[in-house]
Amino acid sequence: MASIRELIVKAGRWILLGERGSVRQFIRGKGNIFRAEEVTLNKVELDIIGDYNQIIIGRGSDLTNVCFRLRGSGHRIEFGKNCRVSRGAVLWFEDENGLLQVGSNTTMVEVHIAVTEPGSKVIIGEDCMLANDIDLRTGDSHSVIDVSTGKRLNFPGNIYIDRHVWIAPHSVILKGVNIGEDSIVATGAVVTRSFESGVIIGGNPAKIIKVGISWSRARTGTTMNHEKISK
Ligand SMILES: CC(C)(COP(=O)(O)OP(=O)(O)OC[C@H]1O[C@@H](n2cnc3c(N)ncnc32)[C@H](O)[C@@H]1OP(=O)(O)O)[C@@H](O)C(=O)NCCC(=O)NCCS
Numbered sequence: 550m551a552s553i554r555e556l557i558v559k560a561g562r563w564i565l566l567g568e569r570g571s572v573r574q575f576i577r578g579k580g581n582i583f584r585a586e587e588v589t590l591n592k593v594e595l596d597i598i599g600d601y602n603q604i605i606i607g608r609g610s611d612l613t614n615v616c617f618r619l620r621g622s623g624h625r626i627e628f629g630k631n632c633r634v635s636r637g638a639v640l641w642f643e644d645e646n647g648l649l650q651v652g653s654n655t656t657m658v659e660v661h662i663a664v665t666e667p668g669s670k671v672i673i674g675e676d677c678m679l680a681n682d683i684d685l686r687t688g689d690s691h692s693v694i695d696v697s698t699g700k701r702l703n704f705p706g707n708i709y710i711d712r713h714v715w716i717a718p719h720s721v722i723l724k725g726v727n728i729g730e731d732s733i734v735a736t737g738a739v740v741t742r743s744f745e746s747g748v749i750i751g752g753n754p755a756k757i758i759k760v761g762i763s764w765s766r767a768r769t770g771t772t773m774n775h776e777k778i779s780k
Pocket residue numbers: 680681716717718733734735736737738749751752758759
């Protein structure tokens with residue numbers, strides 16, 4: 550593990566300022582920029598074919614096993630301050646002008662985020678907690694066709710995850726979904742539509758299973774639920 554101060558690309562060539570760390574690069578294109586000041590990068594891969602893409606990582610962030618796989622031009626990825634990816638992430642961009650914004654203090658264990666179709670966005674607020682095996686995608690990557698008209702039916706949609714949302718393991722968030730502040734996505738959910746603040750959603754397709762909730766990273770008031778265990 551090593552610390553990188555700044556890595557910047559000019560005219561298609563990556564110029565490293567500061568210590569290199571464990572960053573692998575495969576870049577074809579011009580005007581690509583990667584800025585990561587005072588961050589920790591461990592096994593980070595920059596796999597980019599395209600021009601004028603920007604990756605900006607906020608101070609104090611710590612990324613392990615993150616692959617930035619960008620195809621196309623004008624994409625932008627921004628991590629705020631003190632974000633952490635602890636096990637791995639594949640950040641997959643296609644077409645052009647995609648955007649991924651991750652708010653400060655958000656943590657991820659292991660995620661796959663696909664920003665596909667021109668101008669698509671994934672916006673994740675501050676202090677969110679994404680667990681392992683999470684999939685977020687703004688589009689379906691392939692077309693569903695209405696046979697009677699020959700027209701495409703499945704259009705992309707931006708994803709907005711508000712601040713302080715907890716996404717439990719093995720969940721999928723599909724195109725066009727908004728999730729409100731303080732909400733929880735329960736283990737194994739497949740979320741196909743938007744939900745408000747302060748709810749737990751779960752199942753496939755996800756539905757509200759509890760309302761009027763928030764959550765904390767800390768385990769407060771640790772009392773075993775014996776009644777449940779003895780059932
Ligand atoms: C979101 C979660 C914390 C909610 O726990 P909870 O508030 O104790 O919920 P309950 O056990 O009281 O369940 C409430 C209802 O939702 C249902 N439910 C619970 N989890 C569910 C899930 N993952 N999918 C679908 N339904 C679920 C329950 O069956 C129950 O339904 P009922 O009222 O008809 O009996 C929990 O479901 C979860 O996902 N835990 C995993 C957390 C985890 O993996 N942490 C580590 C990594 S971050």
